[in-house]
Amino acid sequence: MIRYKLLQFSFILFTGVASVWAQPNTRGSGPPNVVSSTPQDTSLFSSNRYVNRALIIANNDYPKMNGSKRKLPGVEQDVPALKAFFEKQKFQVKVLNNLTGSELNDEIGNFLVENDVENARLLIWFAGHGHTLEEVGRKMGYLVGVDGDIPDQKNTEAVRAFKKAAVELSAIQNKTLTNRNALHVLFVFDSCFSGLAARGTENSEPSYIQAKLSGRARQYITAGNDKQLVNDQSPLRTFFIKAIQEGAADTNLRDGYVTFSELSGYLETKVSQLTHDPSSGLYPQDPQWGDFLDQNLNNGDFVFKVENYVPLPSVPVLTERTCESPVINMLSLPNVIKVKKEVTMRADFGGTNPQFEWHFGDEAPKIGSNFIRHTYTKPGQYTLRIVAKNECGEDQYSSPIQVQNVCTGLYCGVGKWMIRTLVGSGAAFAACRGAGRCGANSGVARPPVPPGN
Template sequence: MKPLKIIVPALAAVCLAVAAYFVIHKSTPAEGGGASAESALIDPKDGFDASKIPDDLNGLLVAYRKIIVLLADENKQGPKERNEANRIGQALFHENLVRLNNLDAYFDKLKTRRAVQREASFDNILTYIESGEDLYDADRLAFREVLVRMQKLIATEQTLPSIKLHKRVSDDLNALSEIEKEYDKELKEIFSRFESRSIELKRERWDDYLAKLRKLYNREQILKDYGIILPYPEKPEPLSEKEKDIFGQGLPAKTVVLTFDDGPHATYTDEIAAILKQYNVPGVFFQVGKNVGSIDGKGKELLNKNAETSRKLLSAGHVLANHSFSHALLSKQSGDSLNAEIEQTDKLLKAIDPARSALFRFPYGAKSKEGMQILGRLGLRSVMWNIDSLDWADPVPNSIAGRVLGTLEKEQRGIILFHDIHERTVKALPLVLDKLIADGYSFASWDGTDFKVVKGGKATPEKVSISTDYQNSWAIVIGINDYAKWPKLQYAVQDANAIRDTLVSKLGFPGDKVLTLTNGDATRNNILALFHEKLGHGQLKKDDRVFVFFAGHGATRKLSSGRNLGYIIPVDSDPEQLSVDAIPMTDLQNIAESLNAKHILFVMDACYSGLGLTRGGGSSAFLRENARRMGRQMLTAGGADQLVADGGPNGHSVFTWTLLQALSGKADLNGDGMITATELAAYIAPAVSSMSQQTPAFGSLPGSEGGEFVFEMRSEGEFLSAKTNQLSADAIALNNKIDGATAKAGSETPIVIKNLNGGEQKIAAPKMVDAPSRQLAQRANDSGLQLYREKQYAQAEAAFTEALKYRPDFGLAANNLGFVYFKQQKYAEAARWFENTLQIDPSRAIAYLNLGDARAMLNENEKAKKAYTSFLELSPNSPNASYVKEALKKLD
């Protein structure tokens, strides 16, 4: 197992950045002052003081710190100490779950208090989380769940102070999510990002932070406080078969069992089940009895609504197992209480499925001889684990996945411990499954007597989510208009700049790694220098990707052998010296083979032939192993003696305009959130061929192992408003032609395109992948935004409606549906959906602006004023503020 000390410094970076963000959210003192303002916070009936921080808030932090101390320096601990530290760490974590329940009760009481007390209490809690003087930079991540609970409660109120508090909490949570995404970036990048906001950070190193915690807490003392004193080593007594636990080391090589503890959860269990369905792999769910029901005084089982989730798991082929009734520390219990913890859950599971599995897992792995005897009497088997994801302690999905995969690399088999009560587990699970499937692992489940590999346990190819798995993303972008000795071009520089913007703004390429040359800078020497000096000499890592885009002249020269040789033309090339100062495609082939990168894709908006390349992209079997196959691919705009078609919208060539549409998401033919090079070719080639005299070609360079270059799409997050840009008439007309030409790309008919030798190849149309409801909702919303920009309002309305069917609380789609109604002058319908948006997210300022516009169009002036005023209260410095102020004047 990877030592946590190595992992946690990256977590510290996350916490440091959280602290930096929270500094900007310090609260403003409440209006008013003096004794009367302070006394208003104390209820004379019961002495409730809204100015005091709940004790459970501090308890959360203390337990969080103790977990860090317990798990630090794992590599220096013996197996016994490590196991006990993990067990007590889990106990501390579950104590924090109790504290969170207590805080829920505290927040419920706040609902009955006066508004001034409620708002003051929330303000005090947020002020402490954001700027408490006794907090280290790495502490604040302990309060994520508190913020989530506060957000839900505040959202039920519609007063302006509550709306402001909701926005404040939302901003804090958004900051945590954003910083989590930045997990893999260097500390320097995180710090510089916040330095631009003039934020002062303590910036203590993780070792310094840990040293401070060790002055407060001692691992041995923590263990002792929880009843653990590690004995001197002694020879263990042999166990009978019934007393033996199942750990997973007896599984066949490269075989795993996926187990999920502590559910069922109202949201995350369903999402995990959807992921398992997508990958076609089984899971074993160790369920806590109180989560599915209770036993009344007569011993009758009373199931609750979560039991339906359990039934769905069974019908999907998963296994239900016993994880005690209340998740108590069973090694400290005996007699009737111990028996009830095990037997009551056994009864509840039998009520769900009479043939319930015979599996039991002791909470925290803490068993006793008496507990094992009860299992024997009930016919149950104890199941442990040998691969702990630590998802109960680690808040970062990438770190969780790395830990599981790192341990499996050593163990080569085993039972993996996850928990289906965390969002981070939902995020980490696909990362783990992508790698395990690529590495050829099998998945086992309980067959009634033993763990055995389930037939069809490996994911079917069409349901595998492709993982980019790239370490760094590089690009070389070249565009030349002003040739000295070749005909000048009109579109190439515009094309190159648009591609660069798309790579950075939509596809996640860092701006400093997108190397751009245009016009006079794009000489032969400068182009080759980018490849040899910027990308060569150890700059690239083996898991990097490189995207190359060239827009300019291409040429073909017939060699004495009769073979054609293609060239790209630098700005300083002489037509009479083609073989000397142009760049032959054979040079690009050699460069591609020499670069130390996983995948390289050349996209050339120029025409030539004679590249001498191999067959085109791989099948779905290649995609499944994409993480370990090298890929060298090329897509060209056309062949020899063909002219690149100018006249596309916004000054682009037809080829590059189609490429930009493809990269906006239209080339994601199977809806998995990824665009492979093969999908790109399948989308672009038929469209360009149908609209011009060009015949785009696609293929793999020699030495390619069938790997696919992959673009990962970012989810669209735009709330539609009057400021949203739409396409011009000529752009919409061309897109309609493209959509018509590429319609067959989404059908079952194979797509026929040219290979790079001039012959034909068939590309199988990819099948749509399964996805959880959240992903389907996002996919529909993204499609709706594209359709809106193309002014296809009926289709956009249907797409946003589809998004809300998958996810009724999707505020983004609710606003966007409202604006499509607004655009069609259906103002009453628009107003309803803007109101729905604000019920989902009352801090969403743009929805107030849209609502004000809709009410104004309906001549409901007072309602319009109220909506506009709320917008200005939430966003006084917005670029739309002047427009709203003018609108208010007109309504007076």
């Protein structure tokens, strides 16, 4: 079963449809079923310093929809594991099941207003159907309440009814940006989830983690892009828990922390690899992620603490410095790069806010962050060189890249060989014939003759 295709946010927010968790005992026409929990023990992140609160909206029953779109069993199956995981991470969790469009709009707004306080770390997770409408040349994304149905775009009345039962993503962004006091706000649409993971410990964080924690952030992760159908039995839940509990996404010096950048890159890579494998039987998904467009709210990062972290031996003690030289630890690339196809590249790094130069070997370098997309226009062997710089120093990383033609495999190889053979031998035969030296002992063979001629 799949969730219905969701949406492209009119600013920068791209999202697939939701696929998480819910308890189906409440329908959208009645009051929402609320499950609240308050963890008793404290931790470094949650005690005194931060207020960790999560709102889970799980819509799994759409009475007005037909066929496989009505029920989303993956939502119901995922919610117990996810709710338990958040509680273990010291979140106060509120679960709302099967909300109508108006309830969805009100509850998101109320959650942001009630928690508009200093040092609040807020997570809003929506699980359910989403849809994209194209109006006046723009794609507008919507989260669908349980009183809604997916409309025929050409049916004006159906579109009008749909909008009454849905919430436009631009409205959600506006609500988010009016919450100015909370430290971090993260929206998760579909089958991945995030927040501030914390465990009780008396150790202080490294300075670069403290810098990420102290700045404000408004971020999002989605299950796929606006052109994809997202699997109801979502792989993102498995990869997310693995990323935090086992530290699979802890690529930066294995420091025991998973930042938003590390997590989103890990999910993007793992989910794409799995779902694009034909043997998986899954619909292809390419997770999207990013920040809301407000520079004043993009100075920090969500940070998770690895649950089962074992420190590496001989880890140097970080001295108090206002700046740390950049270190490029690893480069994430697809296994195969094909010509004229956009690829995603990411460099995992340490250091204080470095600027990245990407030298692809085929054009002028690009300046930007540790995440970039690029398209090679010609096949061949290239050397990708990355330079990370800040006021304290720089680091470089190089990697060979093989860019292949779209035509690959035995068929293409044999075809090219036959063309070269025919053209080469034909030219040689024509030359010797013109000189009157073609014969049995001339050393020049006639062009190969196809069978039957």
